Amino acid sequence: MAQELAAAGAYASIPALLARNVKEFGDRPAYREKEFGIWQSWTWAETAEEIQNLALGLLALGINRGDHVAIIGRNRPAHYWAMVAVHKVGAVPVPVYQDSVTEEMEYVLDHCGARFVICGDQEQVDKVIEVQDTIHHIEHVVYFDKRGMRKYDHSHMNWYHDVQEEGRVAHSRLEGEMAAREAELTYDSACVMLYTSGTTGKPKGVVLSNRNIVESAKNSCEFDDLGGGEDVLAYLPMAWVGDFIFSIGQAYWTGFCVNCPESPETMMTDLREIGPTYYFAPPRVFETQLTNVMIRMNDSGDLKYALFHHFMDFAKTAGEKYGMPKRRLAKPDLKRRVKTAWKYAMGIGFAVETIVENAIRLFFSKLRHGKNVREHFKAKDPILLNLYSGSVRDYFKYRMGDVLVFGPLKNTLGFSRVRVGYTAGEAIGPEIFEFYRSLGINLKQLYGQTEATVFITVQPDGEVRNDTVGVPAPGVEIRISDNGEIFYRSPGTFVEYYNNPESTADTKDPEGWVATGDAGFFEEKSGHLRIIDRAKDVGKMADGSLFAPKYVENKLKFYPDILEAVVFGNGRNMCTAFINIDLTAVGNWAERNNIAYASYQELAGHPEVLGTIQEHVETVNKSIAEDSMLSGCQIHRFLILHKELDADDGEMTRTRKVRRKIVAEKFAPLIDALYGGKDEQYIETEVTYEDGRKGSISATLNIRDAAVQDIKQGMAAE
Amino acid sequence: MTNAATDMNAAPSPDSYVTADGRTIGGVVMEMKNITLRFGGVVAIKDISFDIREGEIRAIIGPNGAGKSSMLNVISGFYKPQEGDVLFHGEKRPLMKPYQVAQQGIARTFQNIALFDGMSVLDNIMTGRLNNMNASLISQAVWWGKAQKEEFENREKVEKVIDFLEIQAIRKTPVGRLPYGLKKRVELARALAAEPTLLLLDEPMAGMNVEEKEDMSRFILDVNDEFGTTIALIEHDMGVVMDLSDRVVVMDYGKKIGDGTPDEVRNNQDVIDAYLGVAHD
Numbered sequence: 001m002a003q004e005l006a007a008a009g010a011y012a013s014i015p016a017l018l019a020r021n022v023k024e025f026g027d028r029p030a031y032r033e034k035e036f037g038i039w040q041s042w043t044w045a046e047t048a049e050e051i052q053n054l055a056l057g058l059l060a061l062g063i064n065r066g067d068h069v070a071i072i073g074r075n076r077p078a079h080y081w082a083m084v085a086v087h088k089v090g091a092v093p094v095p096v097y098q099d100s101v102t103e104e105m106e107y108v109l110d111h112c113g114a115r116f117v118i119c120g121d122q123e124q125v126d127k128v129i130e131v132q133d134t135i136h137h138i139e140h141v142v143y144f145d146k147r148g149m150r151k152y153d154h155s156h157m158n159w160y161h162d163v164q165e166e167g168r169v170a171h172s173r174l175e176g177e178m179a180a181r182e183a184e185l186t187y188d189s190a191c192v193m194l195y196t197s198g199t200t201g202k203p204k205g206v207v208l209s210n211r212n213i214v215e216s217a218k219n220s221c222e223f224d225d226l227g228g229g230e231d232v233l234a235y236l237p238m239a240w241v242g243d244f245i246f247s248i249g250q251a252y253w254t255g256f257c258v259n260c261p262e263s264p265e266t267m268m269t270d271l272r273e274i275g276p277t278y279y280f281a282p283p284r285v286f287e288t289q290l291t292n293v294m295i296r297m298n299d300s301g302d303l304k305y306a307l308f309h310h311f312m313d314f315a316k317t318a319g320e321k322y323g324m325p326k327r328r329l330a331k332p333d334l335k336r337r338v339k340t341a342w343k344y345a346m347g348i349g350f351a352v353e354t355i356v357e358n359a360i361r362l363f364f365s366k367l368r369h370g371k372n373v374r375e376h377f378k379a380k381d382p383i384l385l386n387l388y389s390g391s392v393r394d395y396f397k398y399r400m401g402d403v404l405v406f407g408p409l410k411n412t413l414g415f416s417r418v419r420v421g422y423t424a425g426e427a428i429g430p431e432i433f434e435f436y437r438s439l440g441i442n443l444k445q446l447y448g449q450t451e452a453t454v455f456i457t458v459q460p461d462g463e464v465r466n467d468t469v470g471v472p473a474p475g476v477e478i479r480i481s482d483n484g485e486i487f488y489r490s491p492g493t494f495v496e497y498y499n500n501p502e503s504t505a506d507t508k509d510p511e512g513w514v515a516t517g518d519a520g521f522f523e524e525k526s527g528h529l530r531i532i533d534r535a536k537d538v539g540k541m542a543d544g545s546l547f548a549p550k551y552v553e554n555k556l557k558f559y560p561d562i563l564e565a566v567v568f569g570n571g572r573n574m575c576t577a578f579i580n581i582d583l584t585a586v587g588n589w590a591e592r593n594n595i596a597y598a599s600y601q602e603l604a605g606h607p608e609v610l611g612t613i614q615e616h617v618e619t620v621n622k623s624i625a626e627d628s629m630l631s632g633c634q635i636h637r638f639l640i641l642h643k644e645l646d647a648d649d650g651e652m653t654r655t656r657k658v659r660r661k662i663v664a665e666k667f668a669p670l671i672d673a674l675y676g677g678k679d680e681q682y683i684e685t686e687v688t689y690e691d692g693r694k695g696s697i698s699a700t701l702n703i704r705d706a707a708v709q710d711i712k713q714g715m716a717a718e
Numbered sequence: 719m720t721n722a723a724t725d726m727n728a729a730p731s732p733d734s735y736v737t738a739d740g741r742t743i744g745g746v747v748m749e750m751k752n753i754t755l756r757f758g759g760v761v762a763i764k765d766i767s768f769d770i771r772e773g774e775i776r777a778i779i780g781p782n783g784a785g786k787s788s789m790l791n792v793i794s795g796f797y798k799p800q801e802g803d804v805l806f807h808g809e810k811r812p813l814m815k816p817y818q819v820a821q822q823g824i825a826r827t828f829q830n831i832a833l834f835d836g837m838s839v840l841d842n843i844m845t846g847r848l849n850n851m852n853a854s855l856i857s858q859a860v861w862w863g864k865a866q867k868e869e870f871e872n873r874e875k876v877e878k879v880i881d882f883l884e885i886q887a888i889r890k891t892p893v894g895r896l897p898y899g900l901k902k903r904v905e906l907a908r909a910l911a912a913e914p915t916l917l918l919l920d921e922p923m924a925g926m927n928v929e930e931k932e933d934m935s936r937f938i939l940d941v942n943d944e945f946g947t948t949i950a951l952i953e954h955d956m957g958v959v960m961d962l963s964d965r966v967v968v969m970d971y972g973k974k975i976g977d978g979t980p981d982e983v984r985n986n987q988d989v990i991d992a993y994l995g996v997a998h999d
Binding site for chain 2 (some may be wrong): 036263269
């Protein structure tokens with residue numbers, strides 16, 4: 001209670017937290033960025049100075065209270081400073097997805113009415129200049145990377161460092177103004193405005209107050225014991241609420257260090273170098289990493305291959321018990337170092353012992369017995385610790401695995417130090433989840449959205465499961481309506497949708513309950529929340545049975561071969577599916593099996609690929625048939641799309657969620673063919689290349705029937 | 719330094735001028751005067767004169783076997799022409815060793831990539847700075863004192879080049895494992911690491927796809943723009959040449975058949991004949 005008062009009183013805004021951090025741990029690193037091959041770092045004191053100079057510079061440029069300032073760029077300390085500096089002078093930062101195409105950017109910049117835009121580099125500046133043909137309220141563009149900018153018209157354009165320099169010069173003149181504006185910031189003033197990814201319709205600007213950010217950061221840090229010693233890698237889009245909470249909210253609340261990668265391509269190397277202790281990634285990142293590990297293990301030598309699979313199989317049962325990191329400080333003290341060394345020594349010791357033990361057994365059995373008897377004596381498990389029994393053996397074996405497999409693998413993946421890892425955004429495949437957890441990485445799920453300042457439910461340590469999203473986060477109340485939709489109320493509940501009172505009223509009722517649009521239920525035994533699907537996607541089939549496409553799609557997507565799936569069937573008599581194959585996984589399989597292919601399209605249309613996918617679909621059908629409520633969702637017919645669903649074509653959101661309606665419209669002939677009983681269908685589609693040019697691709701796609709299981713009602717099976 | 723009036727063939731222009739896109743082109747840096755190069759009885763280059771001005775992008779084009787690469791080798795000082803003079807900053811150049819040429823501030827890339835396959839990208843680019851390192855063998859061996867200091871200084875320069883060409887992600891990858899387009903970029907990086915004033919590019923875009931070509935063009939323009947480096951390049955892709963260069967020399971069978979801005983060259987009848995062929999009836 002006292003702490004909440006403290007939070008509300010003294011640290012009612014991000015700049016106030018910054019001031020506290022400077023006072024309490026001014027010489028600890030606040031930001032690191034790899035630049036010119038070296039990790040450069042800035043302490044809290046240096047950060048505060050950078051932010052102050054920028055804030056003064058923006059004042060000198062004439063920024064007003066309540067202005068919206070768009071910030072477009074990749075994760076760099078300077079861009080994070082810009083957000084805080086903007087807030088410090090009473091304006092509201094609006095981070096924009098840096099990979100958005102011009103039209104999307106135009107919508108956001110127009111909607112928020114930005115007078116100032118802070119860009120990362122020439123690429124972003126070019127987009128802003130293009131947008132200025134139609135939008136005329138942008139007065140100043142500030143850019144950070146000077147490269148290629150020399151020839152631009154600088155009458156309304158400034159280099160980031162020039163702005164800071166100007167601020168430094170104008171320090172005495174504008175300091176009073178800045179202090180006054182900072183003092184005006186309250187717990188209820190807008191801290192940031194974030195645009196939703198727009199799964200349905202146009203993106204909406206979600207206004208989050210200081211209360212939302214600070215309270216959410218405080219609650220979540222306490223929930224997971226996050227302290228000032230954490231290291232995080234900031235690599236997720238800055239325009240996404242999660243990144244704002246992790247890299248600004250929680251970082252400022254606890255004072256931990258935010259590390260920015262050198263470039264998006266070096267992310268994996270940088271991850272390894274930094275070794276974050278607190279890590280967040282959408283399921284897709286984990287999936288890609290797992291696919292890469294599996295591909296590389298398949299290419300490895302026999303011994304490594306055998307060791308890897310032996311210990312991974314073992315870890316599936318023992319990892320949860322022996323592998324999870326204890327709650328402890330991020331920075332190891334001497335005691336922990338000794339403990340770690342001891343653990344490793346044991347691992348090595350028992351590996352040696354096992355080999356010796358098996359050798360002795362073999363020797364004696366050879367000495368005394370015939371070949372058939374010897375077979376009987378041979379250890380079933382090549383590295384079984386036969387002398388010990390039960391849990392002791394498992395413990396020792398897990399330590400051994402740590403030395404031989406898990407440790408090196410975690411190191412390669414950059415997860416050696418991860419204490420708390422989160423995944424959210426979509427359901428994660430059970431195999432993927434199990435893989436990381438059995439390695440001893442405390443990967444958990446959370447359920448949240450921008451409107452809730454991320455956290456709605458989280459999984460507490462020790463209660464982690466694949467099919468639920470955990471219990472309500474601290475301070476969050478949840479209620480399930482009659483039709484199954486989830487509502488929540490929390491200190492993180494957003495203020496409003498900017499300039500959109502109707503939508504605000506639709507989503508948030510006067511008592512503060514917010515509709516999530518997701519359908520789910522609480523499991524009675526554990527009290528955990530389970531999500532079925534988007535509430536409005538859940539429908540009825542023609543025969544009245546429940547239709548939950550996401551549920552089926554997720555089951556399909558858990559196969560590494562399948563990247564994306566879209567299931568149709570609302571109001572129809574059967575379910576059908578579009579499937580996207582994963583080029584990395586299927587391509588590797590093709591290489592292995594001498595199947596030649598020239599393009600994604602060709603591989604997707606290959607009969608053997610179709611055959612494999614058909615097997616997957618049929619397995620999924622079997623598992624769906626077991627669930628009496630959803631057994632109507634079995635897939636009767638499917639096809640493999642000739643192109644990957646892509647955000648540039650509008651088929652997905654920037655956060656890679658499928659836009660169901662647009663896909664259905666765009667590929668209407670294919671849906672007709674699926675339901676019309678045809679065996680193949682010709683389709684021509686427009687595609688947008690990364691540079692914005694358009695082209696078109698066409699293909700004739702094969703349609704396959706999949707076997708479905710009989711269900712109790714006696715629906716006809718094929 | 720400048721010697722503009724002596725060149726009879728090139729269009730006379732004032733000592734320095736500003737291009738349409740705002741770059742300043744200075745005086746003549748390198749001048750070829752009546753160059754003739756023979757290999758035994760074969761005449762590779764026949765009486766060619768042209769100049770390269772400070773800060774410009776100068777292209778040399780021509781059909782296969784026209785003598786372009788030989789010309790570049792003459793410029794780089796690798797071949798000594800039998801007749802004619804090469805003037806660098808107004809001074810006649812003696813026959814020089816390659817390292818002496820490099821010390822003069824001239825760097826080049828090769829048509830067939832000439833990198834060390836087994837070495838990492840970083841090490842390859844570091845070789846571009848060898849001219850700036852002169853610590854003793856012993857100092858290098860124990861990596862102490864001067865050698866260490868030098869490596870720090872040079873590494874910093876190299877890192878700037880890596881950042882400039884956006885190859886951070888492959889910094890530690892052995893060059894042999896890289897795709898062709900990236901190798902070309904690494905080669906450019908090595909040339910840039912020497913901080914040249916004159917950069918010679920021998921077919922920088924050969925064998926690349928459209929996207930790689932676009933990237934490479936971007937980098938060439940950026941190098942010229944950011945560092946003010948004078949660039950002489952040989953290229954086959956007409957679209958690229960016409961877009962990139964300020965002035966173009968056209969060669970055919972060892973002779974110069976055109977010289978001037980891309981527009982002038984494009985409309986030159988001799989050039990059209992050489993490229994499209996001409997009916998002999």
